[in-house]
Amino acid sequence: MAPPFGLQITFYLFLAGVASGSALVACATVHRADARAFATGKRCLLLTIIAMALGILCLISDLANPRDFILILTQANPHSAIAWGARIVLAFTLMAVFCWSLYRTKTRGSASRGERLALWILQLLALAVAIYPGFVLWQAEGVDLWNRWSMVPMLGFSGLHAGLAAGFLCSLGHRTAMPIGLLAVERMVLAALLVFACYFLIESGPWHHAMAYWALFLGAVLPIIILAKKPENAGILTGCCALAGSFLLRAWLIQDGQHLFF
Amino acid sequence: MANDLSRRDLLKLGSGAAAALGIGATGLPLVKRLSQDAPPIDIAKLTANKIDYTKAKPVPTICFGCTTHCGVVGWVQDGRVRRIDGNPLDPNSKGNICSKAQGMISYTYYPERLLYPLKRVGKRGEGKWKRISWDGALDEIAAKMKPLREEGRPEEFVFHYGCDKTKGYTKKFTNAFGTPHRLNRRSICSSNRRAPLMSFYGREFEWESQDFENTRYIVNFGGNPMEAYQGGLYMMHRIQSARVDRSARMVTFEVRPSATASVSDEYFPIMPGTDGAVAFAMIHTILREGLENEAFWNRWANYPLEEVRKLVAEYTPQWAEDISGVPAADIERIAIEFARAAPACCTMSNRGSAKHYNGVQSDRAIRMLDVLVGNVGKLGGFCLSSLRGWAGRYGQEGLPKLSQPGPKPSDPKPWGLGEGYLEEPFKKLPEEVQERVLGFPEKWRKSYFGELATPSEYPLAWHWYQMRVGQLVYPYIKEGRQKVGVYMSFTLGASYGYPDAREVLLDESLIPFHVAIDIGYGEQTALADIILPEATSLERWDHHSTNNYGLVPYTGVRQPLVPPSGETRSVQIILRDLARKIGGGMQDYFDFESEEDYYREWYKNLPVSWEEFKRRGIWMDPERPKDYELYERPLTEAELAGTEIEENSGLVMKDGKAVGIMRDGIAVRGFNTPNKLINIYDEIWPTAAKAVGLPLDDINASPIAKWDHVPEHRDLGENDFIFTTFKWNVHTQGRSGHWKYHAEIVHTNPVFMHPETGKALGLEEGDEVQLEVFRPKGRTYRGGESGVMGSFKNHVRFLKGMHPKVVACSHHVGHWEHGAVGRSTNALTEPAREGHAQANDLPLQDSDVPNRIWWSKERGGTGGGVAINDALPINPCPLVGGQNWYDNVCRVSKV
C-alpha cells in the first residue's frame, strides 16, 4: 500500500545532482593556477565525495533488503538502468576519491597529463551520473509521470544546475575563482532546465502541480530574477535557490508521482 | 493517457534513430535480446516453501463459510489446513467455491481464537475472565440445569442458536432435557419468503430450486445470489453459465447496484416494498395478452383464473409505474418476454421483496407468476427438489434412509389445559396470552410451546413448522412472558445483530446464567458467564443435505480435517458430556464414545462403504432422474392399495389422509399440500388474523396475494429516505468480521446513496452524516409509537445505481469484539487472553495479526465500520413474524 520509493530516493537524486555538478566545477577549477580557484576545486572534490557517500547510503537504506545490496554489483542485467547506474555511481565515486587523492597534498593547481586525463574521466562520469537517473525514472513504466523521455533532460539539467550552484557556493562568493566558461555553461544549463522543465510539466498532463511550480520558480526563475537585479550576495542567493528548487522538484516527482501510482 | 500517442510516436522515432546507434528501446545501449532471453529460474527453489500437494492430504468436507454449505476439499500439510478447494463431486456446487471458503482457515487459525473454557470474574460484561477446566465448567452448568429439570420447569432452559447445522443433534439435547426452547434466527432472515412457499407448495418446499442451468429468462425481485442468498453459489455458477453460454436473460429489480444487479442483463431501481405491484402488473399483462398457461393453471391452482383476472383488473403497468418507478413499457415487455420463454423461465426473490410489511403478500404475487405461465417443475422453470434429511419424505422415495442413531427422545408436550398438555408452564403465561391460545384451532393448540418458541401473536411463524420470531425473544423475556433459568448461546451473534439484545443479556434478573458456545470472543460471548470453546468446522462432524439446484437429491458429510485445537470440543461432544453430567436419563440418548462411529451409523444405509463415502465426501445416485414435475408422478400400485377417492376434490384418501389426487382419470401424487394443489388462495391467513385480532383489511390478513403500501411509506416526505441494509460477498452475517483476508477487503460500511440525493442534502462524498431511523408504523411490535428509534454516524459514498430514495449500509462490520481484526485495531484483545493460544499452541501464530492490520485508525486507515443495529427497530411482519428490515424510514443530516 505504501509507495515503493521514499524520502531516501528524493535525497539520493538531490545528492547525486549536487555531486555531479560539483564535480564539473572541480574539473574546471582544481587544475588552475589561481589559488582561489584551486581551493574551490578541492572543496568541490570533497563535496562530491561526501555527497556521493551519503547518497549511496541513502540508496542502500532504501532497499527492502539492504544487506543484499552487493547483488546489484555482482549481478548485471544490461537492460536495467539501475544496473548501469550502480556501476556509474561506483566508478564516479572512486574516481572522485582518486582525483581528490591526486590533489590532496598539493597547495596549488597542476595539470599534468595524468591529472588532466583523470579529470576528463571524472567529467564524463559526472555527466553520466547526472543523466542516468532520468533513465531510471523513464524506465518506470508503471508511473505515468516518470515514464517520459523528457525526464532525462529535465532531471539531468536540474541536477547539473544544482551541482553547479553547490560548486559556486564552494567558491565562497569569490566569483573570480570561476572560469568564464563555467559561468557560461551555468547559464546554458539554467536555460535548458527551464525549457525542458516547462515541456515536462505541460506534457505530463493535469497532475497536481503546485509543488512542481514552486520548485521551478525557486530553482530556475528566481535565480534569473536575482541575477538580473544583481544584489550583494547574488551568487550565494542564487546558489541556495537552485539547491532548494532542485530538492523540491525531486520531492514532488517522488511523492506525487507515486501517489498517482499507488 | 492522451499524451501516450505522441509519446509513442516520439519513442518510435527516437528508437528508430537509437536503433541505428545500437541503443535499445529503454534508451540504454545494448543488446538486441528482448526479455525472452531472461535469466533462468530454479523451479525447485521457487516452489520450496509452498504447499506441496503431492504430500498434503486432501480431505473432503462441507464448507461453513456461510449457510449454503458447498462440498469442498481441504488440503492438510504438516497438521495444518492450508487451502480449501471445491469438491467437484458435489452435484450442487460442482467444485465451485467463493471467497468465504478460505475463511474457514482464517477462523481456525487466528491468534485470538478461544481454546480454553473461561469463567467470568467480576460483573457480567465487564470483560474479565479466568480459565477453568472442562470438567469444572460442565459441572457448574449441569448444577444450574439439573434443578430446572428436576423441579419440573425444564422450559426455563433456553437454547438459542445462530447457525446450527447439526441437523437435529442439538434438538436431541433439548428434547431430552424437556425444553421446547430451541430458538433460531429464521425470522431475522427469511420467514417472510418461506411462508408463501409453504402455503403454495407445502411444508417440504419452503425453499425452491429453480432450474437455472436450463432457464432462458429470470425475473429477479431483489435477490442477490452473487453475494448472499441461501444456495447463492449453486445459483451463481448456473446463472452465469446460462447467461454467457446459452443467452439466458436476467432482469433484476433492486434498490442498489448489487453484484447480481450488475451482472444482470437489465437492472431497474425499484422503490422498496413495491415488488408486489410490479408482479401484479406482470400478471395483468400476461392475462391481457393471453400468454397464461390456462391448462396448467386449471389443473393445479386452487383459485379460478377468472377471479385472478378480477383481482388484477386495476393493476395495470401504468399503475405499477406510479407506485414503483419502474417504467410501464418495461414492465409490459418483461412480462411478455417472461411468458414467452415459459416453461424455461422462472422468478427469483428473497429478502429484497419479502422483508417488508407487504412482503409476504408481494412474494405470493411473485410466486403466482410461475404458476400462471406453468413453469413449475419444468425444465428451466421454478422447480422443487428435496430439502432436508432423507427420511422418505415427498420426493425422497428410493433414497436410502439417513437418520440420527440412537434412541430418539420424544418432543416435549404442548402447553395448554387438559389432557396431553403441560399445564404448569401454560399457567405462568400472561392472561391475555392464555386466552388467545385457548381460542386457537386445535392444530395450533397442539403445537403451542410458549411465547419464545411459538409466539401466540404470530401463529404463521410456527403453523408449518417453528420458524419462530427470533427478534422478539429478548423483548418477551424482558416483558416477563417467559422466565429463563439457564440461557445457552450457540454460534450466535445476537448481541451484535439483534435489536435490544444487549440490555436483556446484561440483566442477571432476566438471564440468571448465560453459557456461550463459540469459537471466538465475540459480542455474544463477551456477555456470558461461562464460555465453552468450540471446535471449528474444519475440526468436526456434521450431516449434510440440502436442495440441489441440479435437481437430484444428494448427501454429504462434514468430517474433521485436523483435530480440534487447544481444548476446543465439537458441540456434539459438549452436549453429550453435559447430558451425562445432568443425568436423569439424558445420558441414554448420548450413548456413544467416538463421533465417527455416531456418523457412520447415521449413514449406514448408503450403498457405499463408510471409507469410500469419507473419501468422496458426497454421495448421489448417478442414475436417479432429476426432480422435474414430481407432482405428475402417478401413484404406484402399492401406494394405491387401500385408498378411496373423494368425489368432489378428486383426492385419493388413505386412512383419512390425502396421498394423491385424480387428474384426468389418473391418480398422481400432486403437490405436498393438504388439497394436493398449489394453494394460490389460502384461508390460513384470515384464520390467523382472526385468531390474533388483526383486522381483516390489513394486507397480511388476505387469503389471496394482495397489494398495499408499506404503512410508513405512504406520504414520504422529501427528506425521508428508506434505509436498507445489505450483504457483501466476502462476508457472512455477523461472524466473518475477524476473517483477516475478508476484513481486509471490506471493513467499513459507508452510507451509500445516489449522487443526486447527496447533492440535495448538501453532501460531498466522504462527508460524515447522522442517520436517524424512525419507528415503524403498521400493526407491528410497538407500532403505535412514533419518533426516532435510534441513530448512528457514518460517512457517505455516492453510487449512481442507488435508488434515489434509498440509503444503504452493509451488515457484517462495526464490531466491538471479535479480536483485533474484527475491531480493526493493532492491539490484541485483552479480556479473553486466558482463553487464547498459549506458547506451545500450534498453529495459531500469525504475524499478520495484529500489526499488519493496515486499515486501523492507529495506522492512519479508515478503521472499522459502524455498528448500526441499535438504530434498527424490532419490526416483525404481522402473522408470519419475519423481521421487516427494509421498511425503515430515516433522515440523513450532515454532521
Added chain:
Amino acid sequence: MPALPKIPWESIGPEHRLDYKRAFMLIDLNRCTGCHSCSVSCKTEHEVPLGNFRMRVRYLERPDRPTLAFLPLLCMQCQDAPCLKACPTEAIGRLDDGRVVINDEKCCGNKACIAACPYGAISINEETSKAEKCDFCTHRTEIGLAPACVASCPTDAIRFGDLDDPQDPVTQEAQAKQARPFREDADTAPSVLYVDHERWMEPKSNLGVRLSPEDDDIIYEQNNLSSKII
C-alpha cells in the same frame, strides 16, 4: 450399483504437469461476479501478508450504466516484461512457458520492478522483504493443478491455457471472443487476456488503486477516501 465418478483430486503429480508452450489466462468479464474467490484464494495459497496483493478484484462504477463492473487484475506475465528489464540483479526470470517469475535469492528490494510495472502487479512482501508477484502458481502447475485463482473461480471467469496450442479450448474461446489485454499502449505483450474489456477500464487496470478521485473503487474505499476521512 453403477460406477461412481472418478475422484479428480487424486490425479496429481509431476506426471500431470501442465506442459504449456505459452501459458496464458483468459478472464471473461461477462462471467465475473466480483466474488473475490480468486483474490482470497491467492492470498491463502501463498500466505500473502495483509497489505500486499498478488491479485485484486476492483469494483468500478460503470460510466454507461448505473451498475458496477468487476475487474480481476494480476500480473499480466508480459512477453516483453518491463519488470524483467528493470531489475538490476536479474532476479526476475522466465520459465519455459513464458511466465515471468521472481527469484527470491537475487532480490535485494530496490523496487525498480515495482516502478516499472504498468499494472502495479508487484509489491514488497513485508514478511520476506522481497518483491512478490503472481507466478501463475508454479507449485500447482508443476503437478497438474490449475493456478489457485483459476481453480477457485465459481463462474469460470478465469481460465488457464496454452496460447500456442490451437486445440486448447481456452485459446479457441480467446480467439472467438477477441480477448485483448489491458494497456496495449504499454507494448508489453501481456499473457492475460480479457473478454469484453472496455476502454474506460484502461486507466483503472492496475492493482495498486490510484489515489486519484477519478480512479474510484467501491470496495477498496480506503484508498480513495483516506484523504477525506482521516
